[in-house]
Amino acid sequence: MTLNIAVFLGSRDSNNKKCLMLIDDFAKWFSSENFNLIFGGNETGLMGKLAKNVLKNNCKVTSIFTMNLYKKSKNLKFFSELIIAEDISSRSSIIFERADLFIALPGGIGTMYEVLEVINKNMLKEINKKIFLINDSSFWNPFKDLIDHLIKNNLLKEKDIKKNLKICRLKDLQLELKKINAENSS
Numbered sequence: 001m002t003l004n005i006a007v008f009l010g011s012r013d014s015n016n017k018k019c020l021m022l023i024d025d026f027a028k029w030f031s032s033e034n035f036n037l038i039f040g041g042n043e044t045g046l047m048g049k050l051a052k053n054v055l056k057n058n059c060k061v062t063s064i065f066t067m068n069l070y071k072k073s074k075n076l077k078f079f080s081e082l083i084i085a086e087d088i089s090s091r092s093s094i095i096f097e098r099a100d101l102f103i104a105l106p107g108g109i110g111t112m113y114e115v116l117e118v119i120n121k122n123m124l125k126e127i128n129k130k131i132f133l134i135n136d137s138s139f140w141n142p143f144k145d146l147i148d149h150l151i152k153n154n155l156l157k158e159k160d161i162k163k164n165l166k167i168c169r170l171k172d173l174q175l176e177l178k179k180i181n182a183e184n185s186s
Contacts, residue, residue, distance in 0.1 A: 003181065004062075005030075006038040006099035008114040010107035012045040018137035019106040023049055025170060026105060026134065031057035033177070038062045038099050040091060040114070042069060043078050046106065051078035062098065064091050092117060101180070102131040103173065106139040115143075122164040132176070133167045140167050 007030075014020060023046050030037065030050075037054045039047055039061070055061045055078050063079035070084050085091035092114075104115045118131045133140040144167050150156035166176070 002034060002036055002060075003100045003177070003184070004036045004038055004098055006095050006102045007050065007105065008040070008102065008107060008111045009050060009105035010046040010111060011042040011048075012108060013049075014046060014106055016106070016137060016139075019046070019139060022134065022136050022170065023105060024053070025136075026050070027053035027057075029170065029174060030054055031059050033181075034059055036060040036062065038064065038095055040064055040095070040110070043073070043076060048078060050105075055080065064094050066091050096121065096127060096129075099129065101129050104131065104133045104140075106137060112143075119161065119165055123160050128164065130164045130166065132173050133165070134170050134173060135167050136169050143167070 009023070027050050031054050037051065037059060039051055042048065042065075043051060043063070051061050051063065060081070061079045062081045062083065063076070064083045064085055065073065066085055066087055068087070076082065083094060085094055102114075102118050104111055115131065115133065118127075118129070121127045122129065122131070133143065135141065135144075147156065147161060147165075151158045151161070166172075168176070
């Protein structure tokens with residue numbers, strides 16, 4: 001079974017060379033595994049770069065736009081399936097329904113919103129799906145510090161947050177997904 005993976009990342013280009021290299025490495029690996037990519041629609045910045053690279057390697061790319069974003073977009077081309085959702089809430093529902101798991105790469109407020117939504121839905125037991133924050137460029141270190149701060153101040157239970165959240169390097173994700181693929185194949 002091919003995994004359907006929702007990937008969250010920036011719709012702007014980063015000025016961090018490590019982040020840019022990470023996107024390239026991630027796209028090569030993702031494509032080599034022939035995973036299906038689900039993303040939030042925008043074909044700009046890091047997100048556009050990933051979608052373009054994955055699609056050119058003949059992987060399925062599902063692009064889920066909000067109606068508002070779709071109306072503003074021109075010349076869309078980096079998808080095999082295009083879904084137009086009424087709004088951000090509807091878009092999130094579609095992503096949660098279709099994705100087997102989630103991966104976050106460097107991004108801005110939209111990426112943070114999506115990461116927090118996955119974490120919160122897992123903690124509320126509305127879903128039971130892993131999210132991996134790829135930290136090769138140390139991008140997620142401040143977020144990890146915040147999680148540790150919340151745990152230290154008894155505002156978050158460590159077991160609740162760490163059950164489905166993993167902040168790791170790309171090579172650790174690769175090993176983890178090999179295990180998940182093996183489990184799904186048996």
